[in-house]
Amino acid sequence: MDTPAEQTSAPLTILERLRPSHLGDFLFRAITLAFASLVLVLIVAMLFEMIQNSMLSFQKFGFGFITATVWDPPAREFGALPFVYGTIVTSILALILAVPISIAVAVFVTYQAPMAIRRPVISLLVELLAAIPSVAYGLWGIFVLVPFMRETVNPVLRSTLGFTPLFDGPSFGLGTLTAGVILAIMVTPIITTVSRDVLAAVPSHQRDGALALGATQWEAIRVVFTYALPGIVGAIILGLARAIGETMAVTMVIGNRPDITVSLFSPSYTMASVIANEFTEATEQIYLHALIEIGVLLFAVSFVVRAAAQLLVRYATRGRNIGREG
């Protein structure tokens, strides 16, 4: 693409700007600016509306809302901590499971897969995973994944890692770990696809050079990674955002129990799930406002997690000779 005239030459006078040749650029900028602002306006409007509609809960519970652990609608007692905890734990689990797989698939597709199956087979299949609606994942979760976790995976985990509190206690199949697994399956296509594009964008002479110097495949890919890291972290953050906000599939397999327990076998609850579950039948004002406040919290948690991830990237890539994050 051409570089915009404004950036290469001296500032133009108003008259020059309005000359036919610049009018198009001016309009183009105005349009892109308008759409960019639209996103901002939408976010601010949403936040404003949500805070306004959760005022009752804000006033009644204050900051205690975030630290309270009891969610008891008939008693009108509302605390969000179990939901925040469940959201963060399932999302982290999903990333732990999905990131190694996604990056391995991306590397395989970009560098190692035979040309014949590279794009048509693997990429298509991975992208197909992204197109499955989440309620379909949820049903598959109930009827296939949950029994599989209960009969096969969880007993193995208990007999090998049962000494840690993470894999202790009874298992119904529904629970935190199952939710993490289903989320991992759902975020894998996102992380894979974006990572693949990032890897493909690294100039090939970097890898060729490394190979020419006698590097092994593994060493050459490490060279590529030095360049691709910020982009791959961006891919992971996109996956994380999906995991935090995912509702239906998680609701169907997590067990929906607002408890904070260490064991990954036990049921838990996420913020998005409680909103989806209880919003339609919440008739009391304070109940409704508490649910909307959970929505505000979800906004805040997404923001904080994202910011933390950005900081982590900056810390991890500090001092390295690579470009700014794209």
Added chain:
Amino acid sequence: MRLKSRLITTGMLSLALLAGACGGASDGPVKPGGESNSGGLAIQGAGATFPYPLYSKWISEYNKKNPSLKIDYQSIGSGGGIKQITERTVDFGATDAPMNDEQLKAAPKEILHIPTVLGAVVVTYNLPEAKNPIQLDGPTVAAIFMGDIKKWNDPKIAAMNEGAALPDKDIAVVHRSDGSGTTAIFVDYMAKVSPEWKDKVGVGTSVNWPTGIGGKGNEGVSGSVKQTPGSIGYVELIYAKQNNLSVASIKNSAGKFVTPSLESVTAAASGVAARIPDDLRVSVTNADGEASYPISGFTYLLVYKDQDDAVKAKALVEFIWWALAEGEKMAADLGYSALPPEVLTKAQAKVRLINVGGKTFVP
């Protein structure tokens, strides 16, 4: 140049869009329904999901007879139905649990409760060892769902199921995680038969469950129960029938174990008919009568008694009148229990009250 003029148009369009997005949101009350595009009349309703299959059948049948009238029912949940009728954004609401006094007070005018059909909740379980349907009484079900009875071979369960091979197996409790009228009916019954439940858990469309796991919707609960040996849960009667689930017989207030069925639910409604209050807001759970199944409830239409628009009010009243007369006959086919005659009369009396400036619409 063509390209440029197109660019300008796009720019103007996008600016107009932006302006619309900034200034468009007005929160004033919206008039529901009104004249539809085709020139006919439109009536809007919203609320409970449980009676949705029946209401949409009613609407399509009624539409065949009155093609100019358009009725639209959105199944957004009882909570939404109450909210929308209170805010007058719909012409009629629908709810499974009747509105409470506080909610009625929040409405601008008097709202009538018109029962249409009954729904029932069944206790379903997964116990391959038990050959015959198991039998339970209310306090035992409450103790199971509170986590006080933990094993299937508990003496309390065994006492009601002589001869049944009850295993020494943990009971896995499954309940609904989504707010639902099904839960409301179930916990209402629990609170009636167990003082401890009333104190510790209470009633509502969602409660703070003392134990167990939450499944989303009837399919979430039945899915978990089907797959987990030793589990117990509760679902709608229709759902259990369609999916051939094992259901427990429940001991009613007359001391008889009753299998849930359309007939035993209608019998329960007859059982409360004598003590039904004037506003028809009544709980049918734990009803009197030897044949009554104890865990059931009415589902209601919510309509303002004093209407403003005579044309629309007439159409609405005629539709509800037809639904109670003709529509009731379609209930059983779709798995709903029809109102018993004595309750139907009371429901019709409510429809007679709907008026515009004192003028009513049915004889």
